[in-house]
Amino acid sequence: MIRLHDISGGDIAGAISSERHRMGSPTTGMVLTLLIMSNESHQADATQSAVDSAREHPMRILTMVPRPGGDADVIDADIAVGGDDGPGEVAVVRLRGARATHANSVVIPLLLPDTPIVAWWPAHAPESVAKDPIGLHAQRRITDTAMADDPREELLIRARNYIPGDTDLAWTRLTPWRTVLAAMLDRHVSPVESAQIGVGKNNPSGVLLASWLKLCLNVEVTLSDSAGPGITDVVMTTAEGDLSLSRIDGAVASLSAPGVPDSTVALARRSSAELLAEELRRLTPDAVYGRTLAGVENVPATNGD
Amino acid sequence: MANPLRDPADLRLPRVAGPSAVVLFGVTGDLARKKIMPAIYDLANRGLLPPGFAIVGFARREWADEDFAQEVHDAVRSHARTPFREEVWQQLSQGIRFVAGDLNDPSAFDRLKHTLHEVDRARGTLGNHAFYLSIPPGLFPIVIKQIKESGLAQRPEHGWRRVVIEKPFGQDLRSAQELDSVLSEVFSPDEIFRIDHYLGKETVQNILAVRFANEMFEPLWNSNYIDNVQITQAEDIGIGGRAGYYDGIGAARDVIQNHLLQLMALTAMEEPLNFDPEHVRQEKEKLLASVQVPADIGAHTARGQYSPGWQGGVPVCGYLEEEGIPADSQTETFAAIRLMIDNRRWAGVPFYLRTGKRLGRRVTEVAVIFKKAPHLPFGRDFVMDSADNALVFRIQPDEGMTLRFGSKVPGSAAMEVRDVTMDFQYGDSFVDASPEAYERLILDVLLGDPPLFPGEQEVDLSWRILDPILAQWTEQGQPPGYASGGWGPSEAYAMIARDGRIWRRP
Numbered sequence: 160m161i162r163l164h165d166i167s168g169g170d171i172a173g174a175i176s177s178e179r180h181r182m183g184s185p186t187t188g189m190v191l192t193l194l195i196m197s198n199e200s201h202q203a204d205a206t207q208s209a210v211d212s213a214r215e216h217p218m219r220i221l222t223m224v225p226r227p228g229g230d231a232d233v234i235d236a237d238i239a240v241g242g243d244d245g246p247g248e249v250a251v252v253r254l255r256g257a258r259a260t261h262a263n264s265v266v267i268p269l270l271l272p273d274t275p276i277v278a279w280w281p282a283h284a285p286e287s288v289a290k291d292p293i294g295l296h297a298q299r300r301i302t303d304t305a306m307a308d309d310p311r312e313e314l315l316i317r318a319r320n321y322i323p324g325d326t327d328l329a330w331t332r333l334t335p336w337r338t339v340l341a342a343m344l345d346r347h348v349s350p351v352e353s354a355q356i357g358v359g360k361n362n363p364s365g366v367l368l369a370s371w372l373k374l375c376l377n378v379e380v381t382l383s384d385s386a387g388p389g390i391t392d393v394v395m396t397t398a399e400g401d402l403s404l405s406r407i408d409g410a411v412a413s414l415s416a417p418g419v420p421d422s423t424v425a426l427a428r429r430s431s432a433e434l435l436a437e438e439l440r441r442l443t444p445d446a447v448y449g450r451t452l453a454g455v456e457n458v459p460a461t462n463g464d
Numbered sequence: 465m466a467n468p469l470r471d472p473a474d475l476r477l478p479r480v481a482g483p484s485a486v487v488l489f490g491v492t493g494d495l496a497r498k499k500i501m502p503a504i505y506d507l508a509n510r511g512l513l514p515p516g517f518a519i520v521g522f523a524r525r526e527w528a529d530e531d532f533a534q535e536v537h538d539a540v541r542s543h544a545r546t547p548f549r550e551e552v553w554q555q556l557s558q559g560i561r562f563v564a565g566d567l568n569d570p571s572a573f574d575r576l577k578h579t580l581h582e583v584d585r586a587r588g589t590l591g592n593h594a595f596y597l598s599i600p601p602g603l604f605p606i607v608i609k610q611i612k613e614s615g616l617a618q619r620p621e622h623g624w625r626r627v628v629i630e631k632p633f634g635q636d637l638r639s640a641q642e643l644d645s646v647l648s649e650v651f652s653p654d655e656i657f658r659i660d661h662y663l664g665k666e667t668v669q670n671i672l673a674v675r676f677a678n679e680m681f682e683p684l685w686n687s688n689y690i691d692n693v694q695i696t697q698a699e700d701i702g703i704g705g706r707a708g709y710y711d712g713i714g715a716a717r718d719v720i721q722n723h724l725l726q727l728m729a730l731t732a733m734e735e736p737l738n739f740d741p742e743h744v745r746q747e748k749e750k751l752l753a754s755v756q757v758p759a760d761i762g763a764h765t766a767r768g769q770y771s772p773g774w775q776g777g778v779p780v781c782g783y784l785e786e787e788g789i790p791a792d793s794q795t796e797t798f799a800a801i802r803l804m805i806d807n808r809r810w811a812g813v814p815f816y817l818r819t820g821k822r823l824g825r826r827v828t829e830v831a832v833i834f835k836k837a838p839h840l841p842f843g844r845d846f847v848m849d850s851a852d853n854a855l856v857f858r859i860q861p862d863e864g865m866t867l868r869f870g871s872k873v874p875g876s877a878a879m880e881v882r883d884v885t886m887d888f889q890y891g892d893s894f895v896d897a898s899p900e901a902y903e904r905l906i907l908d909v910l911l912g913d914p915p916l917f918p919g920e921q922e923v924d925l926s927w928r929i930l931d932p933i934l935a936q937w938t939e940q941g942q943p944p945g946y947a948s949g950g951w952g953p954s955e956a957y958a959m960i961a962r963d964g965r966i967w968r969r970p
Contacts, residue, residue, distance in 0.1 A: 188889065334476045335511060341469040342480040342514050346590070351468075375468045411551045414515050419483075419588030422515040422558065425508075425551040437476070447474045 165233040168265035175219075175248050175269075178240040188217055189248070191439065192271045194278040194293055195222040196262070201306075204431070205281035206251060211432035213247030216439045219271050222251040223293070225259035232256035234265060263292040270296065275442045279435070282306045289322035299442050301435070303328040310363035311460070318452045323444035329363035330448050331434045335426050336368060336390060336404075339412065343395070343402050347416060351395045351402075354380045359387020368393070370454035371447075381459065389428060481507075481910035483516030485559075485580060485589040489567075489607060490598035491521040491535065494705070495630070499661065500598060501536050502543040503902035508556045509546040512907055516588035518559035520579055524566050532562035545900050559587045567599075567606050573614035580616070591623030594909055598630065600709065605646045612650045627651050628909055631660045631722045632713060633918075636934065637927035644920050657909050658917050662697070662723040662828070664901025665908065667859050670890070671730045671830070672739075674857070674865065681855070684834070686809045691852060692963075693731060694816045694831045695724050696970045697859075698823035700775060702948075703797070707788030715767070715799040716930055716937075719819040722918060725752065725926045727859070728815055731830050732805055745919050752925035756804040761936045763962060768798035768946040768953030770822040775949035780822065782945070796943045797821045800956045801933060802963070814963060818956065822948040827970045828859035847880040854968070864889035 163174060195205050202224050209220045237251045250269065254262055270276060278288065278297035285291045288300040304327050307313035317327060344351070354372050358365030368390060369380045376395075385391040392405035400417030404424075412426040470477070486504070490496055507513050521532045537557070541548060561579050565572020583589050593616070597607060608627075611617050619625050627647065634640025647656050675681060684690070697719050703710045710718065729748040736743040758764035772782040783789060783797050798820030805815065834853040840846065850870035858864050865888045870881040908917075937943075946953035951967065960967055 337469070337474075338477050338480060338511055339515075341467060341477055344467045344469050345480070345482055345514075346516070346588075372469075375471070377468075411554070419516060419590075420586055422588065423551075423555050424515045425511070425549065425555055427549075427551065441475055443475075445476070447471055447476075 161238045163236045163238065165231075166236060167234065168268045171236050171238065171250055171252065171265075172268050174236075174238050175240060175250065178238065179248075182241055189219055189271050189274060190216055191218045191275045191277055191442070192269070193218050193220045193439075194266060194276065194297065195220065196278065196280050196284075196293055197222055197224055198282060199224055199226065201282045202251060205279070206249060208281075208431035208435055209279075210247055210249060211430075212436035212439065215436045218247050218439075219269070220247055220249045221266060221269055222249070223262040223266065224251065224253045225262060226253050226255045227257075227259035229256050232258050234258050263296075266293065266296065275299070277301065277439060277442065281431075286316055287320035287322075288325060289320070298324055299438070300325050301328065301438055302326075304363040305329050305332075307363075310361055311366055311455075314363050314366055314452065314455045318455050321449055321452055323446070323449060326438060326445050326448055327363075327367075327452075328431075328434050328438070330367050330445075330451070331437050332364045332389070332429070333368055333371070334437060335429075336393070337371065339404055339414070339424055339426060340372075340393060340395075343404065343414070343416060346419070347397065347399065347402060349397045349399050351376045351378055351397055353378050353396045355392075355394045355396075356380065356382050356390065357385035357392040357405075358382060358390045360384050362387070362389060365390055366455055366458050367451055369458045371451045373457065374450060374454050478510075478512055479907075479911055480512055481514055481517070481907060482592060483514050483588055483590040484592040484594060484910050485518040485520055485583050485587070486906075486910075487520045487522060487576065487580070487593060487595045488598060489522050489596065489603075491523045491532070492525070493598055495661075496598045497535070497539040498543050499900075499902045500596065500906070501539040502545065503900055503906050505536075505540040505544045505552070505556060506546045506900065506903050507907055509544070509549060509552045510903075513556075513910075515555070516590065517556070518561060518583040518587045518589050519556075520561045520563060520576070520583065522563045522565065522572075522576060524564070525562075526564055527562045529560060529562050533557050533560040536560055545903075559583065559589075567603060567610065570610065570613065573610045573616065577614050577616055591620040593623070594626045594628060596628045596909075601629075601632065601634070601643065604629065604643060608646050608650050617650045624655070624912060625651065626655050626657060626909055626912070628657045628659055631658070631662075632717050633658055633722065633923045634927065635713065635717060636931050637924060640923050640927050644923075648920075653920065654912075656920075657905075658919075658923065659905050659909075660722045660726070660918070661901055661905070662719065663726055665904040666901065667863065668726075668730055670863065671727075671857055672744075675731075676735055685832075687811055687813045689834055690813050691833050691835045692814045692816060692965060693728075694833065694968050695727050695731070695818070695829075696831070696968075697724060697819040697828045698826065698951075698970060699821045700823060700826045700949075702770065702780065702783070702822050703786055703789075705787075707786055711789050711793055711795050714795040715797055715819050715821070716801075716934060720799055720801065720817055721926050721930055722923070724817040724819060725755075725929065726918060726922075727830055728755075728803070728817065729922075731832070731857075732810055732815070734809075745922065749919075749921050749925060751805065752922060752929070754806045755925075755929050756806050757929055757932055758802055758804075761933055762940075764802040764959060765933055765937075766798075766800045766953060766955035766959045767796035767937055767943045768820070768955065769793075769795070769943040770797050770820075770948045771945035773822075773948035773950075775822060780948045782948070783821075792942075794938075794942050796937065798823075798943075798946060798952045798956070800952065800959060802959065803929065814965075816960060816965075816967070818952065818967070820946075820952050824949060824951050825970075826861065829970050830857040830859070831968050831970070832856070833968070842879045842881075845878040847876075847878050849880065849882045851883055862889050 279301040284302040288294040304313040395402040402416045406412035415421045733747040733751040800818035854868040856866040867886040871884040873880040
């Protein structure tokens with residue numbers, strides 16, 4: 160890792176490039192630039208997750224950490240290129256003092272030419288990520304409503320400001336659940352009459368799942384609090400009987416449905432790196448997320464709220 | 465009724481196979497242990513197998529279900545691509561059954577039927593059964609007959625039956641047609657899946673994407689710009705323990721008949737109407753039908769058999785010294801042929817196909833080699849140290865694409881041009897996204913999605929190309945030897961030199 164003090168965005172780009180040359184591999188197959196907008200307490204985990212998913216998506220990772228206050232108005236950067244950590248390039252940039260609000264001008268010379276740009280707010284995100292100066296660069300903008308103090312309120316904020324290309328990790332976390340639920344309905348053709356979801360407190364994924372089921376099935380969906388972790392059970396009621404999928408340990412789910420024997424299915428919670436890797440697989444807008452998010456306001460609160 | 469939770473716009477949800485049971489014949493074979501079982505586990509690990517899934521092994525072993533499960537477990541542990549996860553294994557192992565018996569014994573098939581009924585009930589596989597014949601082709605007729613007579617092939621009202629066979633699809637046109645008539649007596653064409661494990665669906669789609677999703681290659685893709693095409697599949701190993709399979713079959717039947725001719729068809733075919741299986745197949749068939757076998761087979765083909773030698777610093781034996789190979793075997797382990805395509809796009813462009821064992825390194829590639837620049841305007845100080853431009857589809861290892869062209873050497877006083885390459889590797893840009901060929905193949909079988917499996921007609925057309933060549937080779941007797949660890953016999957170099965060209969070193 161190289162530590163640079165009191166520099167500009169152009170200097171960082173130069174440092175990355177000369178580091179590449181020193182290693183003898185001036186050209187690289189980077190497929191995108193990932194902009195991480197973070198505070199100091201989340202930057203290390205977020206950067207590490209990005210580095211891990213760079214194994215699947217070789218990319219330039221730019222973590223911008225505004226540090227307002229203090230005496231000096233300077234920009235510092237820690238740079239790492241290639242090596243044991245994976246194929247990516249990483250720069251963690253601290254914007255100190257008055258520079259804290261100028262992340263955008265630092266980022267511009269660092270964007271890889273002609274490749275997609277993804278922006279990720281691992282914790283706190285602006286109300287409208289698409290209209291944020293950093294978000295304006297990005298064709299895909301990733302938030303995480305699970306990190307908010309009031310995730311439900313946060314979902315409503317995301318919904319009000321939604322622009323195609325926005326996405327949220329609370330939605331990404333649902334993919335394995337949605338996959339199994341859809342596979343269950345591949346087998347059972349009688350219509351679902353209602354659905355119930357049990358979910359740990361303050362979990363936005365439960366709300367999104369409820370909205371999605373409501374949207375697809377056009378039935379009443381109720382949410383109730385459970386001990387977690389995450390979503391613990393989903394029951395879909397049909398005339399033949401209940402289709403149920405429940406996971407209490409965060410790893411293996413048991414599945415029961417009328418007319419077929421009970422079985423288990425692997426449904427493990429995933430790391431941030433895995434979630435991010437899924438997000439980066441497709442960079443076109445996720446219309447289903449958009450519709451699901453718009454439906455959140457129609458999802459009744461849990462009995463615990 | 466359509467599943468309300470499935471939406472074509474929802475690209476995150478993978479297509480998961482429906483409830484089904486795979487009946488595996490030949491469970492003790494290399495292929496089953498190294499490829500099929502690990503691929504099934506990898507699919508489960510990626511969440512692409514349904515909760516209602518079962519694997520039923522059939523073999524002449526005194527095994528209980530647990531013994532077979534242990535075999536599968538060991539195979540998965542040593543060969544799976546994705547990490548071993550206990551919870552995934554638990555899910556999979558609940559559906560593992562074993563039926564002990566002889567292929568000739570009707571009562572064994574009754575027991576198989578009974579076991580399948582049991583898993584249909586206990587595991588919820590709903591009567592969907594795929595029969596995977598991972599056994600020598602000579603045994604296909606008896607297995608198919610038993611499947612038919614035991615009533616296993618009878619389709620339930622809502623379920624499906626499918627049969628999977630591996631290449632080679634026969635040994636010549638006649639036996640391929642016989643095999644087809646055995647199969648089609650019991651299964652309809654859309655229930656027969658012909659798998660060539662050399663040719664992953666990913667590879668096929670990668671070639672089609674480069675050709676038909678871009679504007680910059682297709683205008684050059686014809687005899688105006690292309691000088692020749694060289695398609696190579698080379699292995700650095702010998703026949704290993706496959707003497708029983710390989711002897712009498714040889715390189716041309718093993719690799720050219722399906723793999724290299726399919727690669728040639730994909731490289732040279734016209735754009736299909738759309739990507740429906742039927743239309744892709746039509747274009748491949750058209751291309752194969754316009755292939756011209758050389759009139760002088762002796763001059764435009766070459767074959768060989770590996771001799772003892774050194775490979776990568778290790779002494780290796782010759783083909784005739786391999787265990788289980790008769791000392792007078794005339795089977796070729798290297799084959800090269802030149803084919804022309806009789807159509808407007810390709811008239812005059814030779815396609816050179818070669819394959820062999822114990823060659824320099826393990827590689828499969830399609831190299832499209834362009835003509836020379838018609839005029840070089842550089843004058844007296846010009847130094848040309850550059851071969852022809854080439855676009856290479858690397859199939860394995862390191863699947864990707866290389867573009868070779870000339871560039872000025874920096875700083876040299878003379879105008880000196882040397883070859884440079886631009887490289888693209890799927891592994892660089894999409895690391896995790898490349899599933900093992902078998903995973904795609906098995907998933908396609910379970911989904912009933914046959915687009916890129918070769919159809920009977922393509923198999924027949926391929927044999928029409930190879931049969932006359934093989935007939936002439938048989939008359940020639942013993943194939944010439946070639947040193948292990950090199951790039952084949954001198955006959956192969958002579959064959960291409962006759963056309964004023966050289967083989968590319970892959």
